[in-house]
Amino acid sequence: MDHKSQWHERLFGQQLLKCDTNSPKSGDFLCVATPEVLQNVQITGVYFSFANISQQSDEFTKKLKVLYERLNQENCEVKKFEVVQVVLWANNDVFSDFENSHRDSLVGLPWFAVPFSEIDLKTRLSRRYRIKSGVPTLVLLDRDGGTISVSAQDRLLEDPLGSSFPWRPRPVDQVLKDVVLQKGGTFSKEHPCTKPEFRYSDLPDAVRGFYFSANWCPPCRAFTPQLAEVYRLIRKKEPGFEIVFVSSDRSAESFEAYVEGMPWLVVPWQQAGVRAELAQLYGIRGIPTLLLLDRNGHIITMDARTELAEDPMAQNFPWKPRAVNILTERFANKLHDYPAIVLFVDGEETELQFAESVLSPAADSYYKKHNINFNSAPEDFFSNCEDDHYLQFLIGLDSETSDILRDLIGLDDVVPLLVGIDIPNRRFAVMEYGVEITVDSVSDFVERFQKGEVKFIELNERVGEEQS
CATH class of the missing domain: 3.40.30.10 (Glutaredoxin)
Structure with missing residues (x-):
């Protein structure tokens, strides 16, 4: 078995529970070797549910079950879609019957699940995919374990029959291809020689940042002036560096007031679909989030906000991962x-x-x-x-x-x-x-x-x- 085929066990452990084999007497599920479950699967869905927020998880589970059965109607040697459910708990200090709830969440479902006892493994998975507590989340993986989407639950709600499954995201340059970017209120001051209209394709071939934030968010309002200061500092050394702001504001008025003090480019308020697609593309779980892309559009870091806090003079910009x-x-x-x-x-x-x-x-x-x-x-x-x-x-x-x-x-x-x-x-x-x-x-x-x-x-x- 080559190392690429071993990702199943590295990710999910050696065994999975078969959810439709629960014994009425013992309450136990049949355990199946993880490679046996996933080695002939095209797309693996990792479904993070929350046992003590049952209504929200139950509604999403119903929709996922419909998709699962629809995609697997044909009895093929290579299964089109398999699901591994990871049952978590939100605010578990007010919820005590973990094991029974875990079992009740899985009984009768047509897919597989990580065993209750694998607490550490489930914690690692939730950290790996940056799962937000209380939000049912579907992550899609390809046959080699590579990530297709870290927020496929949004696409499932938009396309419940899976007509575009597995919803491979468009690259960022395609998402922004036809968008004329708005200039922040102080953009022209920072960029004296600039063209009247700016598109993403007009940006220099350099590191780019995407800043997900909102005026109603206090941590965002506190971070934005710090970011503006470091942005100016970086541009003195790297004049090609640019940031694109992606708003989560709740009104046009709040949005316009917020961008008034921004020295970078902005996805316009009326481009709500584009803003949502960008958030899905990068699996944004909370704000403020600052991510950096290299000149090829590959992610350098999803946590440039923390990098900036630890390196306020941006001496190690663009904060590429380091061995030490x-x-x-x-x-x-x-x-x-x-x-x-x-x-x-x-x-x-x-x-x-x-x-x-x-x-x-x-x-x-x-x-x-x-x-x-x-x-x-x-x-x-x-x-x-x-x-x-x-x-x-x-x-x-x-x-x-x-x-x-x-x-x-x-x-x-x-x-x-x-x-x-x-x-x-x-x-x-x-x-x-x-x-x-x-x-x-x-x-x-x-x-x-x-x-x-x-x-x-x-x-x-x-x-x-x-x-x-």
Whole structure:
């Protein structure tokens, strides 16, 4: 079995529940091997439902069931459409009967589901596809596990019989092909020599940003002036850089008031269909969202807002994914899903350079070995990996985030300190004291960490106690 055909298990685990096999006596579902379910399927739908918001999920489930049965009317060797349901809970602090609700959500459905016990797997899936709590969501994947759409639920509501299924999105240049972009209120001031009409095709061959925001949204109103300042800063270095604003405003008056202070281009208010299609194309789950595209239209980052907050002078613009990153809250949150190699050092520039110099070779080697492509879309980041044991490579500077992580694990306050952290398996390992941290020793530690040949410590033990 080649590595592309293994994506089923990496994504959904080894077994799936067959929803129409629930036993009245035991309440158990039949388990089927995941590859057996999905290996001969053209399109896989990942359906995220919410057990304790049953009315909204039930209505969408009915529509999805009609589509499923319609697409699979013919008994072919290659199945046209299969669904894997992922049952989640919104506001689960007020809902207690999780397991019974999970079973009730699935009984009698014609497709498959991730088992109730796979809590961590479901959490990773919801993070991977940026699922918004309480919003039933349908993600469509092609035969190789590549993402077709992260918001196909909207298209299903528009086209319930699936006449255009699988609703492959148009590329952005096609979506905006016939749109004359509006100029923000201060656009001409920032662009003194410009043509009277601007289309997307007129933009320079450079990095482009799409800013999804609205006047009624307080975080948006707070972020927009910051973005305008950084936008001007970036354009001094990269004059071809441009932003297109996509509004979620609720009235034309609110929209016009908002764009009055904007120095970039704007999708006009009357182009409601275009604005909606852009939001679907990029799977926008909330605002404000700032994403960046490279000159070929490929996503560089979906989270340029956070990148900007961490790099307000835009020194690392356009914030392409890197093999080695500074340990910030954003990367610390990923520790719940993926293990990491963390090198703690002082915050001085020379120490940062040292950390990058010894971590980068090991990181580059690891990502090359495991076929991890930094240039793919965020949700497809791991689809071509040979396995799902993804490692982050992080530098812990003298910061609050580093202090919190040290306290969580129980690490001594010494530098430099190299640690392998595996929160999903509740364990960690520390490079032996006295060993010089070099390119070779780091690479050796990473190799042994991957193979499980280091001395692991349970997360509830302290390093000092282990070594005393």
